[in-house]
Amino acid sequence: MRCRHDSRPSPPYTITTQSPCICGSAVPVRRSSRLSTSAPPTDVHAMPPPSPRPAPPSAASHAALQLLERLASGYHLLCQYKCRDALAVFHSLPERQKKTGWVLCQLGRAHFEMVQYAEALQAFELALKIEPHRLCGMELHSTILWHLKREVGLSYLAKRALDFERNSPYACCVVGNCFSLQKEHDTALKFFQRAIQLQPDFAYAYTLSGHEYSANDDFEKATACYRSAIRFDERHYNAWYGLGNIYYRQEKYDFAEQHLQAALKINPSSSPLYCYLGMALHANQKPEQALNMLATAIDLDQKNPLARFQKAQVLLSMDQHELALTELKTLVEMAPKEGSVYQMLGKVYKKLGDHSNAMVNLTRAMDLSPKDAQQIKAAINNLEKEDNAEEEEDL
Amino acid sequence: MSAASHLEQREVGDQAIWSLSTAKPGNGVEQLRDDNIDTYWQSDGPQPHLINIQFHKRMPIQEISIYTEFKLDESYTPSKLSIRAGTTFHDLQEIHVEELTEPSGWVTILRAPSDANAELLRTHFIQVAILANHQNGRDTHIRQVKVYTPRRHMGQHMSLPEFNTIAFQQYACLR
Numbered sequence: 001m002r003c004r005h006d007s008r009p010s011p012p013y014t015i016t017t018q019s020p021c022i023c024g025s026a027v028p029v030r031r032s033s034r035l036s037t038s039a040p041p042t043d044v045h046a047m048p049p050p051s052p053r054p055a056p057p058s059a060a061s062h063a064a065l066q067l068l069e070r071l072a073s074g075y076h077l078l079c080q081y082k083c084r085d086a087l088a089v090f091h092s093l094p095e096r097q098k099k100t101g102w103v104l105c106q107l108g109r110a111h112f113e114m115v116q117y118a119e120a121l122q123a124f125e126l127a128l129k130i131e132p133h134r135l136c137g138m139e140l141h142s143t144i145l146w147h148l149k150r151e152v153g154l155s156y157l158a159k160r161a162l163d164f165e166r167n168s169p170y171a172c173c174v175v176g177n178c179f180s181l182q183k184e185h186d187t188a189l190k191f192f193q194r195a196i197q198l199q200p201d202f203a204y205a206y207t208l209s210g211h212e213y214s215a216n217d218d219f220e221k222a223t224a225c226y227r228s229a230i231r232f233d234e235r236h237y238n239a240w241y242g243l244g245n246i247y248y249r250q251e252k253y254d255f256a257e258q259h260l261q262a263a264l265k266i267n268p269s270s271s272p273l274y275c276y277l278g279m280a281l282h283a284n285q286k287p288e289q290a291l292n293m294l295a296t297a298i299d300l301d302q303k304n305p306l307a308r309f310q311k312a313q314v315l316l317s318m319d320q321h322e323l324a325l326t327e328l329k330t331l332v333e334m335a336p337k338e339g340s341v342y343q344m345l346g347k348v349y350k351k352l353g354d355h356s357n358a359m360v361n362l363t364r365a366m367d368l369s370p371k372d373a374q375q376i377k378a379a380i381n382n383l384e385k386e387d388n389a390e391e392e393e394d395l
Numbered sequence: 396m397s398a399a400s401h402l403e404q405r406e407v408g409d410q411a412i413w414s415l416s417t418a419k420p421g422n423g424v425e426q427l428r429d430d431n432i433d434t435y436w437q438s439d440g441p442q443p444h445l446i447n448i449q450f451h452k453r454m455p456i457q458e459i460s461i462y463t464e465f466k467l468d469e470s471y472t473p474s475k476l477s478i479r480a481g482t483t484f485h486d487l488q489e490i491h492v493e494e495l496t497e498p499s500g501w502v503t504i505l506r507a508p509s510d511a512n513a514e515l516l517r518t519h520f521i522q523v524a525i526l527a528n529h530q531n532g533r534d535t536h537i538r539q540v541k542v543y544t545p546r547r548h549m550g551q552h553m554s555l556p557e558f559n560t561i562a563f564q565q566y567a568c569l570r
Contacts, residue, residue: 117565143570149561211570216405241569248553272566276553306555306566338560369559 067097075106079235081267083110101131109140115272115301117144128157135165139173139204146177154178169195169202176208185212203233210242219246237266241273244280253284271301275310282314290314305335312344321351339369343376350379355387404457404543408448411542416445419534427540432462435538437471444525444535447484448542455515455544456480459505459523462539465497470532472498473525478505480518487522497529507545515545 057065074089087110090103097103108123124141127134138161145154158178161171176191189212195205210225223246229239240263247255260277267273278293291314297307308331315324328345335341342365349358359380366376413424417440426434427446438444465472475494479487493504504523507515521542525535552568 115565146570147565149564208570218410238569245553245568270569272569275566279553304566305563309563335560335562338558338563340556340558340563369557371557371559 067093071097071103078106078110078113081113081237081269083113083269086110099126099130101127101134101137104130105134105137105140108137108144112140112144113267113270115270115304117147120144121148133164135161135168135170138170139177139208142174142177146181149181151181154181167198169199169205172198173205173208176212180208180212180215185215188212201232203229203236203239206232207236207239207242210239214242214246214249219250222246235266237263237270237273240266241276244276248276248280248283251283253280256280257284269300271297271304271307274300275304275307278307278314279310282310282317287314287318303334305331305338308334309341309344312348316344316348316351319351321348324348325352337368339365339367339372341365342368343372343379346376346379346383350383355383358383404545406541407450407454407544408540408542410450410454412449414447414449416440416443427537430539432464432538435468435536437536438525438534440534442526442533443477446523446525446537446540448521448523448540450519450521453517453519454542455517456505456521456542457507457515457545458503458541458543459521460501460503460539460541460543461523461537462501463495463498463537465499465529468536470528470530471534471536472529472532473527473535473537474529475525475527476504477524477526479522479524480516480520481522482519484520487520490516492526 070089070093074086074093077083077086077089087107090098090107090110093103098107104123104127108120108127111117111120111123121141121144124137124144127137128141138157142154142157145157154174155178158171158175161168161174165171172191172195176188176195179185179188179191189209192205192209192212195202196209199205206225206229210222210229213219213222213225223243226239226242226246229236229242233239240259244256244259244263247253247259257277257280260273260280264270264273264277274293274297278290278297281287281293282290291311294307294311294314297304298311301307308327312324312327312331315321315327325345325348328341328348331341332345342361346358346362346365349355349361362376362380362383366373366380369376408428413428415424415427415436415438417438418424419437419439422435422437424436427436436446459478461473461476463472473495475492477489478491478493479489481487491505495502495504505516523540525537528535555567558564558567
């Protein structure tokens with residue numbers, strides 16, 4: 001038995017209710033049968049139904065069952081988004097089992113959920129090398145490349161997927177992601193819609209369509225897409241997050257809060273989700289709760305720069321300038337090339353009355369993000385005006 | 396339209412409510428907006444002929460383009476257009492008058508200010524009035540109308556500023 005979308009000579013698409021991830025689990029079954037060298041290769045489906053008094057299991061089948069149990073528990077943990085535990089289970093597998101496409105894809109997914117895109121990419125690249133025919137999971141691979149803005153890698157993957165199997169919903173998602181990275185949102189949408197046509201219960205394709213509509217500011221259609229995704233997979237937290245994002249942008253902060261909380265209920269170990277919830281709470285005039293959420297976000301992932309950035313923003317709005325300054329100073333060390341950080345530093349220094357440092361940081365911001373030049377220039381001009389006014393007063 | 400400008404702007408006509416002063420049956424709004432340059436809107440009444448484009452929210456407008464074909468439409472081709480903006484029918488103000496001579500293909504009838512720092516037109520309601528046709532024609536043919544908004548104001552996740560390092564961008568959105 002093989003994964004449904006794995007191989008080229010797959011039959012024309014029959015729509016089943018089987019979820020795409022579960023069908024991938026068929027591969028280790030095949031592998032495990034190879035392990036049992038003494039016993040004849042067992043096919044799960046050909047096995048006789050269990051008799052009331054089972055024969056004592058042979059050593060080989062015992063080993064196979066143990067392996068399956070471990071794979072299943074890893075997958076179970078991953079589905080509960082206990083990514084760290086899942087990773088530990090998958091890493092405890094024997095070396096030759098770890099080097100299978102399915103396990104590598106699960107490893108990649110676990111890293112992906114923890115925003116460790118570099119590690120996730122490594123796992124997926126290895127999976128692609130070992131099992132180039134595995135299309136199931138490629139959609140996540142492409143999303144990782146999208147996050148890392150690897151245009152060339154993503155184009156290559158898209159070309160490869162399309163050449164291999166045009167009728168795979170996963171391949172369509174890869175191509176859609178590729179166009180999305182090029183900011184061709186309308187073309188990307190066409191491919192995501194095609195993926196939905198090929199597999200009408202593919203929740204992730206709905207979510208990706210939602211993201212594209214949202215990028216085009218078409219909130220109504222985006223909401224419909226996210227809702228469809230949730231209809232097919234209630235535990236698809238990305239769609240809940242998408243809805244939260246849309247309500248946030250529409251300034252309906254109560255709804256945003258509610259939807260982000262729903263996403264967090266599904267995936268309670270996601271640092272970015274806590275960060276977004278913190279932003280929604282802050283926008284909803286609940287700075288204390290927002291700070292709590294942002295602290296959790298930072299606890300979960302020390303490397304989350306956005307959470308620190310937002311924490312500084314909340315502190316700034318609460319007039320705790322000194323605390324904001326310490327937070328931003330840590331942040332500058334983590335992300336020394338980010339213009340927005342310097343821009344905020346400039347703001348904080350200005351509030352503290354340290355105009356020379358404010359000017360230094362604003363000019364740095366100007367160098368790093370020329371796109372916001374207008375805004376930064378205005379801030380610098382304001383600063384100069386105030387300086388001049390003060391000098392006149394002194395005279 | 397060049398590829399670059401295509402990335403910087405977005406067509407928002409489908410978010411608006413369209414109406415026309417007059418139309419011959421079977422040559423109305425649908426033909427004006429069907430992305431097909433072989434069909435057209437034909438007015439059926441006295442001048443000026445009006446196209447009303449009403450948005451639900453105040454929309455920044457970068458460009459308005461129309462498609463006309465002088466070779467086929469001859470005296471039906473518009474020669475003088477006025478573009479008016481406001482909040483409803485009652486407070487429209489003329490913002491631009493465009494004169495055309497034998498246009499063929501896409502013509503931009505309203506452009507963004509050339510100064511990048513200038514404020515864009517933001518409005519609920521846009522009216523395109525056809526004041527005169529070529530060869531003193533009475534009714535008019537317009538094959539397509541497109542309304543563009545700039546892209547830079549939009550599509551931001553959680554209304555965050557645009558970060559310029561990948562380390563930041565990774566956390567700025569989920570997918």
